[in-house]
Amino acid sequence: MECKCVECVTSQVMDSDYKRDMQNLVLKLGRIIFQAIQERRNKLPTQTLTQKLFHGDICSKQALDQIARIFKSLKYFTYTNGEYHSSNNNTAITFKFSYEWNFVEIDNNIDHIITIGKEWYKPFLEYLYKMDRWSRYCWKHISNNDKIDEFLENIVSYIPEFKYLYDFHWNNETYNQLQDPCVLLLASDCGVFAIIVIKFWHQYLDDDEEPEVYDKYHEWVKTYKAHAAEKHGNKLATVIGATYTNNPDVMEPLEFVDEIDLSIARAVNFYTPKSSSSLKDVQLYS
Numbered sequence: 001m002e003c004k005c006v007e008c009v010t011s012q013v014m015d016s017d018y019k020r021d022m023q024n025l026v027l028k029l030g031r032i033i034f035q036a037i038q039e040r041r042n043k044l045p046t047q048t049l050t051q052k053l054f055h056g057d058i059c060s061k062q063a064l065d066q067i068a069r070i071f072k073s074l075k076y077f078t079y080t081n082g083e084y085h086s087s088n089n090n091t092a093i094t095f096k097f098s099y100e101w102n103f104v105e106i107d108n109n110i111d112h113i114i115t116i117g118k119e120w121y122k123p124f125l126e127y128l129y130k131m132d133r134w135s136r137y138c139w140k141h142i143s144n145n146d147k148i149d150e151f152l153e154n155i156v157s158y159i160p161e162f163k164y165l166y167d168f169h170w171n172n173e174t175y176n177q178l179q180d181p182c183v184l185l186l187a188s189d190c191g192v193f194a195i196i197v198i199k200f201w202h203q204y205l206d207d208d209e210e211p212e213v214y215d216k217y218h219e220w221v222k223t224y225k226a227h228a229a230e231k232h233g234n235k236l237a238t239v240i241g242a243t244y245t246n247n248p249d250v251m252e253p254l255e256f257v258d259e260i261d262l263s264i265a266r267a268v269n270f271y272t273p274k275s276s277s278s279l280k281d282v283q284l285y286s
Helices: 006-014 021-038 066-070 103-120 122-143 148-156 211-235 259-269
Strands: 043-052 077-087 090-100 164-169 183-187 192-199 238-245 254-256 282-284
Touching: 021 043, 021 066, 021 090, 021 103, 021 238, 021 259, 103 122, 103 259, 122 148, 122 164, 122 183, 148 183, 164 211, 183 211, 192 211, 192 259, 211 238, 238 259, 254 259
Parallel strands: 192 238, 254 282
Antiparallel strands: 043 090, 077 090, 164 183, 183 192, 238 254
């Protein structure tokens, strides 16, 4: 039986066969660069990327050379060569590139790749709108809680550009969070997604401050980041991760588990009009 959920019905717009060829190539390169940044790899020898063409917007080697202009702000990115192949109704391109940067330039590099993603991810925003509406509806139904929107807005207030609820995993037994945590997957306009693992606060329990509990939530973030990248990899540029606590006594309720993830969140948030005061209460796991 064919699934009729919103994601299955609309997700084909995010798949390679349905993306415009140049757009698909740009976003694929963006994913490769984001992955290198997050893995702290500042150098990649010449790499070959092969892609089938479906839409005809790359119809010559000259058209492929647009990549050099699109990525010109990334001074560390070197476009080596591009080849256009067409035979027996099977059209493809082979694209060669390399990169190398200094770690002190990482914030500028993140800003540049997000600027590119912001422009080339635009056609997918309608899909994010649909997923957001569907996920909010399902979340309310599963949680049976009328204040779900308020809870979500509290989180989004710290990372306002991540305003789409793309997916979630919810457990109403909040006392069992270490074994089965509640998790939200939020999306932004530039294709950067954020995993948020919820740390529910209980007034009469004080184990949240124990090191093993702290480390366990850290590991959950890493696990769900990997899961999101595997499940939704063709629909996103990269995944960052954080925890959020509803403890009213915590001054910085949103904590990123990685310094680079925090830098990416700040760079994404730069495009939010109200970003001047945003992320001031967000901290890094220490």
